[in-house]
Amino acid sequence: VRGTQTHSGKTRGDGELALLSEIRARAVRGSRHGGLRLGIGDDCALLAPRRGEELAVTTDLSIDGRHFRLDWHQPEAIGHRALARGLSDLAAMGARPVAAFLSLGLPRELTTASGGRGGQRTGSRAWVQRFLDGLLALAEAHQTPLAGGDLAESSLAVADIVLVGVVPRGRALLRSGAQPGELLYVTGALGGAAAGLARLAELAGLDRSNPPRIPKKLEALLAPHLYPQPRIAQGLWLQRRGLASAALDLSDGLSTDLAHLCAESGVAAEVDASALPIHPTATLAQALDGGEDYELLFTAPATARLPRSIAGVAVTKIGRIVKARRGQPAITLITEQAAQPLKARGWEHFS
Amino acid sequence: VRGTQTHSGKTRGDGELALLSEIRARAVRGSRHGGLRLGIGDDCALLAPRRGEELAVTTDLSIDGRHFRLDWHQPEAIGHRALARGLSDLAAMGARPVAAFLSLGLPRELTTASGGRGGQRTGSRAWVQRFLDGLLALAEAHQTPLAGGDLAESSLAVADIVLVGVVPRGRALLRSGAQPGELLYVTGALGGAAAGLARLAELAGLDRSNPPRIPKKLEALLAPHLYPQPRIAQGLWLQRRGLASAALDLSDGLSTDLAHLCAESGVAAEVDASALPIHPTATLAQALDGGEDYELLFTAPATARLPRSIAGVAVTKIGRIVKARRGQPAITLITEQAAQPLKARGWEHFS
Numbered sequence: 081v082r083g084t085q086t087h088s089g090k091t092r093g094d095g096e097l098a099l100l101s102e103i104r105a106r107a108v109r110g111s112r113h114g115g116l117r118l119g120i121g122d123d124c125a126l127l128a129p130r131r132g133e134e135l136a137v138t139t140d141l142s143i144d145g146r147h148f149r150l151d152w153h154q155p156e157a158i159g160h161r162a163l164a165r166g167l168s169d170l171a172a173m174g175a176r177p178v179a180a181f182l183s184l185g186l187p188r189e190l191t192t193a194s195g196g197r198g199g200q201r202t203g204s205r206a207w208v209q210r211f212l213d214g215l216l217a218l219a220e221a222h223q224t225p226l227a228g229g230d231l232a233e234s235s236l237a238v239a240d241i242v243l244v245g246v247v248p249r250g251r252a253l254l255r256s257g258a259q260p261g262e263l264l265y266v267t268g269a270l271g272g273a274a275a276g277l278a279r280l281a282e283l284a285g286l287d288r289s290n291p292p293r294i295p296k297k298l299e300a301l302l303a304p305h306l307y308p309q310p311r312i313a314q315g316l317w318l319q320r321r322g323l324a325s326a327a328l329d330l331s332d333g334l335s336t337d338l339a340h341l342c343a344e345s346g347v348a349a350e351v352d353a354s355a356l357p358i359h360p361t362a363t364l365a366q367a368l369d370g371g372e373d374y375e376l377l378f379t380a381p382a383t384a385r386l387p388r389s390i391a392g393v394a395v396t397k398i399g400r401i402v403k404a405r406r407g408q409p410a411i412t413l414i415t416e417q418a419a420q421p422l423k424a425r426g427w428e429h430f431s
Numbered sequence: 432v433r434g435t436q437t438h439s440g441k442t443r444g445d446g447e448l449a450l451l452s453e454i455r456a457r458a459v460r461g462s463r464h465g466g467l468r469l470g471i472g473d474d475c476a477l478l479a480p481r482r483g484e485e486l487a488v489t490t491d492l493s494i495d496g497r498h499f500r501l502d503w504h505q506p507e508a509i510g511h512r513a514l515a516r517g518l519s520d521l522a523a524m525g526a527r528p529v530a531a532f533l534s535l536g537l538p539r540e541l542t543t544a545s546g547g548r549g550g551q552r553t554g555s556r557a558w559v560q561r562f563l564d565g566l567l568a569l570a571e572a573h574q575t576p577l578a579g580g581d582l583a584e585s586s587l588a589v590a591d592i593v594l595v596g597v598v599p600r601g602r603a604l605l606r607s608g609a610q611p612g613e614l615l616y617v618t619g620a621l622g623g624a625a626a627g628l629a630r631l632a633e634l635a636g637l638d639r640s641n642p643p644r645i646p647k648k649l650e651a652l653l654a655p656h657l658y659p660q661p662r663i664a665q666g667l668w669l670q671r672r673g674l675a676s677a678a679l680d681l682s683d684g685l686s687t688d689l690a691h692l693c694a695e696s697g698v699a700a701e702v703d704a705s706a707l708p709i710h711p712t713a714t715l716a717q718a719l720d721g722g723e724d725y726e727l728l729f730t731a732p733a734t735a736r737l738p739r740s741i742a743g744v745a746v747t748k749i750g751r752i753v754k755a756r757r758g759q760p761a762i763t764l765i766t767e768q769a770a771q772p773l774k775a776r777g778w779e780h781f782s
Contacts, residue, residue: 117485118603118605121606121607121695122524122605122679123487123489123520123521123523123524123606123679123680124487124488124489124520124521124523124526124594124596124603125487125488125489126486126524126598126603127486127487127488128485128486128600129480129485131482134468134478134479135477135478135480135486135595136477136478137475137476137477137530137578137593137595138474138475138476138579139532139533139534139580139581139591140534140581141534141581141582141583141589141591143536143583143589145586146536146583146584146585147583169474169475170475173473173474173477175475179488181488181490181593182490183490183491183492183534183591185492185494185589227488228488228489229490230490230491231492232494232497232498233497234494234497234589235496235587236585236586236587236589238492238494238536238585238587238589240490240534240581240591242488242490242532242593243475244486244488245475247477249479252469252475252477254469255472255473255474256472328473328474329474344473
């Protein structure tokens with residue numbers, strides 16, 4: 081987040097300059113970690129990977145009305161979720177995060193303490209400060225300094241997150257390595273984020289607050305949606321042991337993301353419905369098609385011995401990789417009654 | 432630009448899928464350059480820097496109405512300018528570009544051939560294809576493959592560009608290295624972009640087309656604004672010879688950017704008005720305060736021998752670095768008549 085990149089006309093307002101200073105000060109606090117040599121304040125950040133390391137880079141765009149809603153989500157959750165998307169991509173490669181970058185376009189009222197939109201309760205702090213609270217708390221949990229970015233006034237709230245990670249050369253977990261005969265695994269539980277979002281939509285319809293208050297007893301229910309946990313430790317574990325032949329993160333839902341893995345690997349897959357680790361709050365449909373669980377989906381040879389959990393998160397065998405056959409569905413869902421094609425059907429958010 | 436990152440509800444439309452395929456196909460064509468090991472198609476791109484290299488990373492957000500206007504700028508120019516901003520940041524560090532990433536949020540009508548907004552003449556190709564034409568032509572000129580990004584539907588057109596470059600460890604040109612007694616240099620000419628933008632604004636007021644047609648005879652006049660040239664070769668030249676003690680790129684205008692250099696280096700500066708390489712179409716005010724020239728501003732010891740031009744672009748001595756004194760202005764403009772404080776006054780765009 082440099083001071084030089086607004087083309088807002090004239091010089092920046094006092095509020096914007098103060099925001100830049102605050103971001104810089106808060107970002108520096110967390111930047112003693114390996115790899116980042118120069119953070120916010122110059123034309124670029126500088127990263128110094130160690131010998132034999134390669135860099136994994138990913139960008140994820142979050143837009144009001146598409147990936148979040150200002151009238152549904154607390155600012156802390158929006159910040160957390162924006163960063164979680166990028167961290168989850170690193171996890172899927174088995175990479176260790178080194179630095180994050182944030183390009184932020186915000187309506188002016190979200191950068192001032194008195195602001196907030198449509199009666200949003202932002203308290204005495206600006207919306208953007210609470211957004212940063214959420215983002216930086218997750219960054220700190222994963223020892224990921226905020227190393228730069230950009231800031232501009234925008235009529236629509238947008239946040240583009242860039243994550244840079246390191247992985248030993250040639251060891252990254254790719255989507256393209258799955259082979260017929262291998263087994264299919266998933267971390268954690270599926271469908272919890274979709275179930276949480278459905279509940280949040282209900283709350284938003286009932287509560288006149290904007291965003292709605294989350295009753296204490298619902299916090300745990302909404303957590304998979306509001307505060308998804310990127311599986312960095314699990315991705316690193318798989319990468320270091322060389323057990324996974326292919327991996328990706330479940331951002332769009334099992335039915336869609338497994339189709340990507342199959343396409344990149346040139347294989348097909350069978351999923352056992354009875355084996356799916358469905359989140360206790362979720363339906364089978366949410367587990368199959370619900371997006372944003374940010375669990376890892378990976379394949380491993382049948383001979384590989386995988387633990388029941390990695391760093392406290394369950395690992396479940398949910399199916400197998402088979403040969404792709406022309407005219408046959410890429411994914412088959414096997415239930416006790418029948419085997420049926422599983423169509424990619426990413427979960428519907430804010431249509 | 433992965434296929435998995437829309438949360439638009441349901442699966443992507445055919446047009447969006449086609450766009451993803453096109454970006455991937457066009458991006459791959461340009462990606463045989465050193466450093467990028469894995470491009471579009473996985474959760475992250477993979478970059479393999481050579482031993483002794485460090486990575487420079489920068490992000491630049493471009494938003495309709497702030498950094499460009501759909502009703503003023505041809506899509507090719509918007510694509511070119513978005514990438515030029517990021518490349519210019521690498522130039523300012525003396526880094527060689529290795530990969531670009533593009534996060535793109537676009538209204539649906541800009542992704543379809545029949546679309547265009549408010550009567551925009553997009554011809555038989557979609558706005559986004561022409562945007563990519565401009566972006567990828569500049570990327571190719573600088574041998575910079577498009578390695579990834581994100582894509583989403585958005586009510587406001589936004590493009591966040593990420594550039595990754597490499598520079599030998601410890602050799603990057605920083606803003607913080609200027610010392611009292613050193614001389615101040617600038618590449619190229621100043622104010623041409625501001626003058627071109629002023630002319631474009633006139634045209635937009637006269638021409639009913641949207642964006643306005645650029646008459647052949649005005650193309651050269653508008654080029655510094657529409658197609659700025661990032662000074663990659665000049666930044667590399669300075670870095671390799673170790674001649675520059677500090678550098679940055681002129682994105683917000685000399686008066687603003689020189690203030691940043693002074694602040695980061697803890698020095699002050701004197702600028703000789705008569706020495707300024709004012710673009711033939713520009714005024715002194717445009718040369719001092721006009722943004723987006725994307726020339727390099729750098730300092731060098733008085734003993735350094737600098738050529739009159741680097742790779743065909745003029746190098747001009749415009750002043751000197753002096754000690755910062757409490758209560759004194761950071762920048763003094765010296766004319767034949769007097770010495771006066773030069774205030775940071777970034778040029779007004781689309782207020």
